[in-house]
Amino acid sequence: MRGVLAEQAIARAAASGDPASMASALAAARPLLGVSARKTLATLAPDRAGLSRAAALVAKDAGLASNLVSYRLRLLVIIIGVLMALFGIALLGIGESRPTPTIMKAPEP
Numbered sequence: 287m288r289g290v291l292a293e294q295a296i297a298r299a300a301a302s303g304d305p306a307s308m309a310s311a312l313a314a315a316r317p318l319l320g321v322s323a324r325k326t327l328a329t330l331a332p333d334r335a336g337l338s339r340a341a342a343l344v345a346k347d348a349g350l351a352s353n354l355v356s357y358r359l360r361l362l363v364i365i366i367g368v369l370m371a372l373f374g375i376a377l378l379g380i381g382e383s384r385p386t387p388t389i390m391k392a393p394e395p
Contacts, residue, residue, distance in 0.1 A: 289348030292318050293341050300337040308332040315340050319347050 292315045299311035309332040316327055323343045330336035 289318055289344050289351075292344050296337050296341045296344070300334050303334075305332055308334075308337055311337060312340055315344050318344055320350070323347050 292311075295314055296311045299307040302308075312327060312330060312332055316324060319327055323346070326343060327340055330339055
């Protein structure tokens with residue numbers, strides 16, 4: 287969501303054409319980016335071409351962050367599922383179940 291808001295701010299700054307708002311839009315996009323994208327952002331000029339490149343960087347980083355979050359959530363669901371299965375096995379005592387004497391007794395004719 288922050289990436290979308292930053293892209294909107296960059297688009298508004300590019301539409302206004304004001305160099306001060308362009309520079310502030312670039313500065314606002316900085317905390318949303320990863321290390322390599324921040325280095326690229328530092329080299330961009332506060333003009334429309336620089337803002338379009340910054341918008342592309344924000345979109346790319348937002349996509350990468352989204353993929354990372356979805357991977358971690360899937361991993362978390364798998365780990366919780368395995369732990370719940372182990373908890374269920376421990377709770378039911380499946381590993382130590384033995385037939386009761388009633389079951390072992392042969393039926394009387």
